[in-house]
Amino acid sequence: MDQVPSSPQDAQGLPTCYRHPDRETGIRCTRCERPICPECMVSASVGFQCPECVRNGSGTGHAPSASAPRTLAGGTVTADPRLVTKILIGANLLLFLVQEAIGDSFTERLALVGQGWDSDLGSFQGVAEGQWYRLVTSMFLHGGVMHIAFNMLSLWWIGGPLEAALGRARYLALYFASGLAGSALTYLLAAPNQLTVGASGAIFGLFGATAVLMRRLKYDMRPVIILLVINLVITFGWSGIAWQAHVGGLVGGVLIGYAMVHAPGERRALIQYGMSALVLAAVVVMTLLRTAQLT
Numbered sequence: 001m002d003q004v005p006s007s008p009q010d011a012q013g014l015p016t017c018y019r020h021p022d023r024e025t026g027i028r029c030t031r032c033e034r035p036i037c038p039e040c041m042v043s044a045s046v047g048f049q050c051p052e053c054v055r056n057g058s059g060t061g062h063a064p065s066a067s068a069p070r071t072l073a074g075g076t077v078t079a080d081p082r083l084v085t086k087i088l089i090g091a092n093l094l095l096f097l098v099q100e101a102i103g104d105s106f107t108e109r110l111a112l113v114g115q116g117w118d119s120d121l122g123s124f125q126g127v128a129e130g131q132w133y134r135l136v137t138s139m140f141l142h143g144g145v146m147h148i149a150f151n152m153l154s155l156w157w158i159g160g161p162l163e164a165a166l167g168r169a170r171y172l173a174l175y176f177a178s179g180l181a182g183s184a185l186t187y188l189l190a191a192p193n194q195l196t197v198g199a200s201g202a203i204f205g206l207f208g209a210t211a212v213l214m215r216r217l218k219y220d221m222r223p224v225i226i227l228l229v230i231n232l233v234i235t236f237g238w239s240g241i242a243w244q245a246h247v248g249g250l251v252g253g254v255l256i257g258y259a260m261v262h263a264p265g266e267r268r269a270l271i272q273y274g275m276s277a278l279v280l281a282a283v284v285v286m287t288l289l290r291t292a293q294l295t
Contacts, residue, residue: 027041089155112138112187155199158203162209165261208252209257
């Protein structure tokens, strides 16, 4: 049986989202009253707001950022939650191609080495000689196709979800602080002339932070623990692997990760970035100590 529409609105159908005209919706922004679909809805103290009202802080009486949706760690929710991970992977792949094109001379100029004699230059080279940049540049170099393939797959699988949970700025702080912790411990404990490359320190930091995050969310810890144990067995069981970078990155990642996901809301940023600063301070102390030993 045909039914007569109960109202003119029923006859015309529901309004469409002002940002997605192909989607009907019965929800309107509580500020501007424009129709918005579920994808555009941002939770507010009363009802929902559209992205533009949230961005502009319309009628809220406070900064627009205060109304923006946040991640678990307090970071800003973004349209592409894996953007930084993609950039990091791209940077690693680009430098690997440069390594392959130029050869060992490029790698030797940027790899992590404490202090070693360079016959071509006729002088000692390394972090102890003031080349502190090697602590960072070595994080973006790799020793072969299998090395970079394993690290980049790990970065995509572990880093992507972690970036979405932390937000871009906190994720970057975790990545670089963990990587530097791994580089500094390698510089402190490895032979002065040992050449070390790889993003493993930073990636082990992501492993540690992921374990902390999963425990915080009460997820099943067994998969990440098994994966971490396998990596540690490989670290200490195979020759030619800088275990110092893995351990340093893991410890740094656990410390920073704990601060990221457990910091109370009122002092969140202070605790999160404060812990990152403490890890970086430890990096400086280890670097200065080793440099004093070698010079």
